[in-house]
Amino acid sequence: MLQNTIVLNKKYLDDEQLDRKEQFEVLKEIFDVNVRSKEISELSSHFAPMFKDGHPVHLSLLGKTGTGKTVTILYFLNMLKALCAKNKIQVKYIHLDLSIPKPCFRALNDLACLLNATKRYKRGISLDELMSRIEDKLKPFTGYFILFVDEIDHVRRDPDSFLKFLIRRLPQSVRLKLVVIFTSNKLNWQENIDPRIKSFLKLNEILFDPYNALDLEKILSIRIGKALDKKMIERGVVKKISAISSRTHGDARKAVELLSKSAHIAERRGTGITLDLVDKALQEIEQDKYVAMIKSAPGQLQAVLYSVLSFSGTKPVNTSDSYDVYCSFCAQAKTRALTQRAFSDMISELDIYGFIKTRIVSQGRYGRKKEITTSLPKEVSDRLKEIILLEFDLEILNNPELK
Numbered sequence: 001m002l003q004n005t006i007v008l009n010k011k012y013l014d015d016e017q018l019d020r021k022e023q024f025e026v027l028k029e030i031f032d033v034n035v036r037s038k039e040i041s042e043l044s045s046h047f048a049p050m051f052k053d054g055h056p057v058h059l060s061l062l063g064k065t066g067t068g069k070t071v072t073i074l075y076f077l078n079m080l081k082a083l084c085a086k087n088k089i090q091v092k093y094i095h096l097d098l099s100i101p102k103p104c105f106r107a108l109n110d111l112a113c114l115l116n117a118t119k120r121y122k123r124g125i126s127l128d129e130l131m132s133r134i135e136d137k138l139k140p141f142t143g144y145f146i147l148f149v150d151e152i153d154h155v156r157r158d159p160d161s162f163l164k165f166l167i168r169r170l171p172q173s174v175r176l177k178l179v180v181i182f183t184s185n186k187l188n189w190q191e192n193i194d195p196r197i198k199s200f201l202k203l204n205e206i207l208f209d210p211y212n213a214l215d216l217e218k219i220l221s222i223r224i225g226k227a228l229d230k231k232m233i234e235r236g237v238v239k240k241i242s243a244i245s246s247r248t249h250g251d252a253r254k255a256v257e258l259l260s261k262s263a264h265i266a267e268r269r270g271t272g273i274t275l276d277l278v279d280k281a282l283q284e285i286e287q288d289k290y291v292a293m294i295k296s297a298p299g300q301l302q303a304v305l306y307s308v309l310s311f312s313g314t315k316p317v318n319t320s321d322s323y324d325v326y327c328s329f330c331a332q333a334k335t336r337a338l339t340q341r342a343f344s345d346m347i348s349e350l351d352i353y354g355f356i357k358t359r360i361v362s363q364g365r366y367g368r369k370k371e372i373t374t375s376l377p378k379e380v381s382d383r384l385k386e387i388i389l390l391e392f393d394l395e396i397l398n399n400p401e402l403k
């Protein structure tokens with residue numbers, strides 16, 4: 001493993017593990033402008049009035065995750081700031097990162113901190129006072145103030161107050177020219193806003209399309225140049241990753257993750273990154289996702305999943321058969337079994353998470369029954385069973401029915 005180094009510079013592969021600031025330092029160097037040039041030129045024309053003393057309206061950037069909204073805007077704002085400095089235009093921008101959902105108070109508190117209007121987190125002051133502090137801090141400023149609210153739909157509890165402050169109250173109490181940039185993964189984030197606020201919200205929208213294979217190829221190639229030993233990558237690997245990623249999601253973050261997973265597997269096995277390893281990596285990512293999900297699930301849900309997965313094969317299973325297995329599982333794990341009704345609810349929940357599929361089948365005058373099928377690959381389902389047994393401290397179930 002020591003001799004087989006493919007990853008030369010890890011930080012260019014795990015940008016999710018760096019904090020936002022570090023992430024941006026790293027990304028600034030490898031952000032591919034060409035693949036977002038349409039969006040950047042739309043942004044440029046949106047902000048152009050600033051150079052004629054005009055006041056651009058607010059902006060909403062929409063698009064799925066990993067389409068580069070955050071990196072593009074941060075890149076653009078940095079450029080804009082430099083250009084303004086050259087033209088002696090006063091501008092300030094703030095990135096309010098709401099990628100972790102939080103209530104209105106917390107979000108405003110974050111904003112206040114970014115503005116140095118409060119030191120650290122303030123507890124026990126009223127929302128109104130928090131707002132006043134932000135206003136006081138901004139009062140002396142007369143230039144353009146660009147507030148980048150990243151993932152606006154994550155303002156939980158009282159998003160209306162949050163918007164009302166930004167859109168109505170703040171502009172009335174300060175002299176600066178406020179431009180808010182909202183981003184969201186949800187196209188309809190404005191749908192549930194109080195109509196009285198909505199009517200004040202004049203927005204220009206820019207849509208970020210998912211990356212196509214060509215874009216992803218460019219993004220990945222830059223990444224490879226920075227992070228990996230090129231000699232260790234078989235021809236066609238980048239094309240393959242780009243093709244898979246553009247077909248399934250067009251998310252650059254996930255494409256980079258697939259590249260990084262492939263590199264790590266290759267290092268572990270002492271080989272280069274081959275086309276086959278990409279498939280292997282894809283499988284592992286998928287598996288990790290299910291494993292993480294089931295590990296954090298409540299015990300009963302795990303037991304229910306075990307009972308369904310213990311029927312090998314692709315034949316549909318009906319609820320009452322799997323309920324029997326579930327009951328013997330609970331007996332051995334020494335936990336109380338749920339009623340069949342509650343069991344059935346759990347089955348529906350597993351369906352929502354994508355572990356299994358259920359279908360209601362009519363049996364004529366014998367009523368209806370629920371049929372369950374699992375579509376997980378065998379390795380994944382075996383791994384899940386293993387984990388669930390471990391969680392319940394069971395070695396192997398000594399019931400012939402449960403194999």
Ligand SMILES: Nc1ncnc2c1ncn2[C@@H]1O[C@H](COP(=O)(O)OP(=O)(O)O)[C@@H](O)[C@H]1O
Pocket residue numbers: 015027030031032033035036063064065066067068069070071072219251252253256
């Ligand atoms: N044009 C690009 N050049 C290089 N990397 C990119 C580009 N666009 C996106 N990425 C990668 O994808 C990840 C997700 O981008 P991000 O801007 O956070 O997406 P969004 O905010 O739309 O969810 C980034 O961390 C970066 O790794």
Ligand SMILES: [Mg+2]
Pocket residue numbers: 069070071150
């Ligand atoms: Mg983002």
